[in-house]
Amino acid sequence: MIGRQRQMRLTQRHVDYLQPECVSDQMPPPPAGMRAATPEDHQATIADLLGPQRHGDELWVFAYGSLIWKPACDFVEMRTALVHGWHRAFCLGWNTRFRGSDENPGLMLALDRGGACNGVLYRLPPDRIDDSMTRLLEREMGWLPSAFPPRWVNARTGERTIRALTFCIDRHSGRYVTGLPPERIAAVLATAVGNRGSMAEYLYATVRHLEEAGIHDPHLWHLQALVAAQIEAAYEPNR
Numbered sequence: 001m002i003g004r005q006r007q008m009r010l011t012q013r014h015v016d017y018l019q020p021e022c023v024s025d026q027m028p029p030p031p032a033g034m035r036a037a038t039p040e041d042h043q044a045t046i047a048d049l050l051g052p053q054r055h056g057d058e059l060w061v062f063a064y065g066s067l068i069w070k071p072a073c074d075f076v077e078m079r080t081a082l083v084h085g086w087h088r089a090f091c092l093g094w095n096t097r098f099r100g101s102d103e104n105p106g107l108m109l110a111l112d113r114g115g116a117c118n119g120v121l122y123r124l125p126p127d128r129i130d131d132s133m134t135r136l137l138e139r140e141m142g143w144l145p146s147a148f149p150p151r152w153v154n155a156r157t158g159e160r161t162i163r164a165l166t167f168c169i170d171r172h173s174g175r176y177v178t179g180l181p182p183e184r185i186a187a188v189l190a191t192a193v194g195n196r197g198s199m200a201e202y203l204y205a206t207v208r209h210l211e212e213a214g215i216h217d218p219h220l221w222h223l224q225a226l227v228a229a230q231i232e233a234a235y236e237p238n239r
Contacts, residue, residue, distance in 0.1 A: 005211050010204050010224040014231045018191075018198035028097045028195070030143040033174075037144050042137045046130060049150060049165065057126045061136065062155050062166035064088045064119040065109035066202060069209040072139035073132040075122035080213055081155035081162065087115035088217065090185050091169050092148055093177040099194040099202055106192035106199045107177060107185060109206070110148045110169040118215045121155055121164055140167055147173035182219075186226035190234070200227055 030036050050059070061067070061075075062083060092108040100106030111117060124132040141149070148167045155164045169176055192199040207224050210217055232239060 006216070006221075008204070008207060008211070008224055008228075010200065010207070010228040010231075012204070014228050015198065015201045015204050017231055017235045018193050018200050020193050020195055020197060022195060031096075034143040034145065037137070037141055039134070041144060042134050042141070043130075045137055045141070045150070046133045049152075050129070050133070058162075059124045059126070059129055059133075060155070060162050060164035061122045061124065062119055062153060062164040063122060064111060064117055064166065065206055067122075067140075068120050068213070069205045071122060073135040074125055074128070076125050077121075077123035079121045079157045079162075080118065080215060081121045081157035081164075082116060082118050083111075083153045083155050083164075083166070084116045086111040086113060086117050086153060086166075086168060088117045088119070088220070089169075089178075090180075090189070090223075091177050093175055095192070095194065097194055098196045099199050100192040101194060104191045104193065105188070106194060106202075107188050108202075111153075111166060112169050112178070113171075118210075118217070119155075120213060120215075121157060121162060145173070146170070147175035182222055182226060186223055186230055189223065190227045190230035200231060203227060 062081065063071070065088065088109055089112040090107040090109055091112050092110040094100065094105035095108055096102050096105045099108070148169050150165050151168050152163055153166050155162050189199040189203050203220065203224055207220050210220070
């Protein structure tokens with residue numbers, strides 16, 4: 001049973017200060033050294049990941065960030081779960097298109113090695129595995145080579161351990177960011193805005209939905225308070 005939720009300091013009021021000039025879901029051109037993924041690329045990835053399992057009755061995806069509050073495809077079951085050996089971190093940089101700009105690049109969440117992560121498992125519709133996986137890959141792997149490719153992890157939920165797909169940072173990708181103190185990460189999240197919204201919105205939605213699912217992430221909770229304070233200092237100096 002989920003108890004009374006904690007009161008976040010970061011609110012919609014803070015998010016509203018950071019609005020993009022124009023909002024677009026269109027995929028921008030890939031950055032130098034990358035290319036847009038094709039339908040054939042996605043089918044090859046699905047074949048490599050699933051093989052004959054694509055016709056099984058269970059395929060689970062482990063969500064730790066925006067997939068929690070904006071799933072890329074339909075699902076027929078949802079569970080909270082714990083994955084050991086990986087932790088949620090703002091380690092995917094630098095984003096200059098979706099939730100950042102050249103002037104204020106953003107940092108996105110990915111799973112990094114070590115520790116543990118509480119998140120949400122989604123079971124995909126068994127009769128639409130390929131279609132669901134294609135939509136997921138179109139969202140998460142629009143450019144290749146991917147800096148956070150899909151991989152299998154073991155997720156513990158209740159008395160079950162479920163093999164699930166998720167997305168983990170490739171530390172050798174050139175987009176791996178590590179070693180930043182919380183105050184520096186908060187400064188990024190409090191200023192970065194792209195054509196899909198702000199990093200403050202991304203953090204706000206992620207923490208809020210984690211809390212609604214009964215998952216408390218102390219690191220993200222600390223960050224949301226820091227980000228709120230920085231936005232207040234910039235936009236509400238006399239409040």
